[in-house]
Amino acid sequence: MSQTLQQPSTLPPPSNSPSSTVSPESPLPREVDEPETVTLPSRVRAVFATIIGWIPSVVVIVGLGGLAWYGHHNDWKLPSAQSLTGESVAATGPAWCESHGVPEKDCIVCTPGLIENSAKLTFCNQHGVHGCPLCNPELAETKSTYTATENELKRVENALALQRRKENSPVSSSPGTRIQFASLDAIEKAGVDVEPVVRDRVVESIDAAGEIRYDETKSALVSPQADGVVRKIFVNIGDWVDAGDVLMLLDSSEAGRLKTQLVAAISDEQLSHKTVERIRPLAGGAVAGKRLLESEAELLQAAADVDRIAGLLANLGIRIDVDRIRKLDGKQLDDAIKQSSLKGIKREALPSDVNLSNLIVVSAPLAGQIVSRSTTIGEVVDRGSEIFRIVDTRTVWLDLRVPAEDASLVSIGQKTLFRPDGASELHEGTVSWISTETDTQTRTVRVRAELANDDQRLRHETFGRGEVVLRDDSEAILVPESAVQWDGTGYLVFVRDARFFEEDRPKFFVARSVRPGVESEGMVEILAGVVPGEVVASSGGDVLRAQLLRSNLGAGCTCGH
Incomplete structure (x- = not known):
């Protein structure tokens, strides 16, 4: 920057100058000096330029910070039209519980005492679920009282002891959470459909390559x-x-x-x-x-x-x-x-x-x-x-190659099934011998079973797929595969409230901790967690899980639950 200063001259013009003679009416001429420019130091000028260059970035950062503050305190929602125009909420409808997706007055989570309180759940170490209905029948969402029989408890115990099963974290907070809907229409629009928990037969087996051979004890x-x-x-x-x-x-x-x-x-x-x-x-x-x-x-x-x-x-x-x-x-x-x-x-x-x-x-x-x-x-x-x-071909041997990691599950007397390549019929036999060695190249263990062959349909050196049946349960509990959800800490199904169709009863599902077993043809065996007579969500599980996670995060909820 520079400043220009002007001052009048005090020296008279020279006498011999032709311009020194003037008329009395004319003003006396004055000699004017050139303007003088004053400049600030270059370092100060650079500092001022840098400060000016930072001003846009500072403005953007401050704006983003203000937006983050607003979003954090308003659940990242835009202000409603009512808040912008000053209209009252009562003019547009009832207050809405954004956290649980229902009117605030009907929210069973935000309004304690609206219905019976949720039962306090504990982790069942025996069955590996939270709020086990086998040990606590009152937790079952059935119309009539459910009681687990001795045979049922023994069946579950044998299934869990057979091999390692999928596990749930004892610290999971999802089991017992209620997912509420405003109405039956809301459930339908969310794409939630239901199916009953059923009993059916499941077969748990080890699959292995098999070959038919003559029974060497009946060959000469x-x-x-x-x-x-x-x-x-x-x-x-x-x-x-x-x-x-x-x-x-x-x-x-x-x-x-x-x-x-x-x-x-x-x-x-x-x-x-x-x-x-x-x-x-x-x-x-x-x-x-x-x-x-x-x-x-x-x-x-x-x-x-x-x-x-x-x-x-x-x-x-x-x-x-x-x-x-x-x-x-x-x-x-x-x-x-x-x-x-x-x-x-x-x-x-x-x-x-x-x-x-x-x-x-x-x-x-x-x-x-x-x-x-x-x-x-x-x-x-x-x-x-x-x-x-x-050879007495009325009995043949089935030579199976069982993976080494599964060989410990095989025992003498277990049932086997064999389907020859290109055939549809199954042939049944019994395990009669288990090798004490593991093949060093294939990492398999030889298992031999004896199969009846009265119809002579099994021929020497026939190849196919064999199964060693570990468990054949005709009373297993099954739900659709789509009903089982994973919330990051455990396996869940959403069980419909037993009093769902009562008039003026809130419509909700309960997140239930389950222990999955065998999966087959779109169905999943539930070893523990649900009982026959209950109804589970078979579709729309993603919607229920999203609402469950949102409820657990407490987004926008100020009720303290």
């Missing part, structure tokens, strides 16, 4: 007892046999040799026996006692040979009644031993071009179905080679 691999040539086959794949049925005839020279040796051994034994009987009376007289001892030793040796050869024939599947044939001799003995392995086979069924002494019968060790056959007539087979496989 049939092999020939000796090397030989296949002479006749009596069965084919798919045939059912009983234990002991003849499957095949095998021509074995070893069997013929042992039968011949047995005939000779029995003949020697019979001769030795006769010798002992003849010289025993003469021992010590005409016959020396040593001779008797030698005869008796020969008899014992002959008897041992008979037993040894009979044992070798038994190893070939030829079982001989030694005590019976010892009494035979001659041709009877020979025929009995030759045909000892052909019992139950008709003569016409025997091949005509084979030595009967060489025949070995291969029979079924158990009852079942022939599922495989790997030989033909005339084939030379070795001892121990697999010829037939017999």
Whole structure:
């Protein structure tokens, strides 16, 4: 900034100046100096410029602060037309409780004593809910008095003990809160619909991949007892046999040799026996006692040979009644031993071009179905080679792979369900074995179940999905899935007042703490918190939850509740 100052000159003009002569009428001319400018320091000028630049920002901050103050003290609502125009509230309608969405005179929260007071709720440690109706039946919003039976309490106890369930915070403040509506129309406009609490069946299970396999305890691999040539086959794949049925005839020279040796051994034994009987009376007289001892030793040796050869024939599947044939001799003995392995086979069924002494019968060790056959007539087979496989397919095994974290829930005797891939029917079985090992790659535990298969619809190595049923409850309590809400500290449903339809009765719902269980097909099992006969909000739950949170925050409410 600068200031310009002017002062008159006191010096007369020079005398020799042409302009020094003037007329008396003219004013005397004066010489005027140039104006003088005075400037403030540059630092002061910069400070003034900065202050001027801050003025808009300060104005904006002050304005925002004033707006925040107003919003905080007026619930962030614009002033009503009545307050701006000065009109009275009575001219436009009754006073309105903005916190609870009803007229102030009808607000059951802001007007204590309008209806009965809410019950004081405590957290039930046994069932994990606030205000448990199982332990406090008076809290149930039912038309008639509800009483939990011993079976009901036991059912809930078993369900809670089965595995870890969803939990509620003991410090939650939402349970017991009443959500009031001004009228039935207000409930309808809010989109709130209701459904009753019902009982129905729920099945809680562990899902796992499964495979059908033959029951190894009812399966057998049939092999020939000796090397030989296949002479006749009596069965084919798919045939059912009983234990002991003849499957095949095998021509074995070893069997013929042992039968011949047995005939000779029995003949020697019979001769030795006769010798002992003849010289025993003469021992010590005409016959020396040593001779008797030698005869008796020969008899014992002959008897041992008979037993040894009979044992070798038994190893070939030829079982001989030694005590019976010892009494035979001659041709009877020979025929009995030759045909000892052909019992139950008709003569016409025997091949005509084979030595009967060489025949070995291969029979079924158990009852079942022939599922495989790997030989033909005339084939030379070795001892121990697999010829037939017999399986009793009326019972099969279900091999399940249960996740390791769920294996501890499985126990012997639990029911299992199996659905083969591409099929719709379910097959039921029972857990019979649980592995003690965990697969290091899949982190699963093998669980085996036995399934009935009388209709033969389950086949070996069929894949599908299996379930181990942990709990099958036909009396479970269910509500719609949309009825269950989470308020940040626990699970809630909104239960309608039991006296909802009484005339002049306020219309409200009560927030109820619940313990969810199994979820299935749009329904949720409630282990504790609601009881049959109560009615819950099935839709519009978001509206009720929003009002619940607003009530808990106390927005705009000055009633002190």
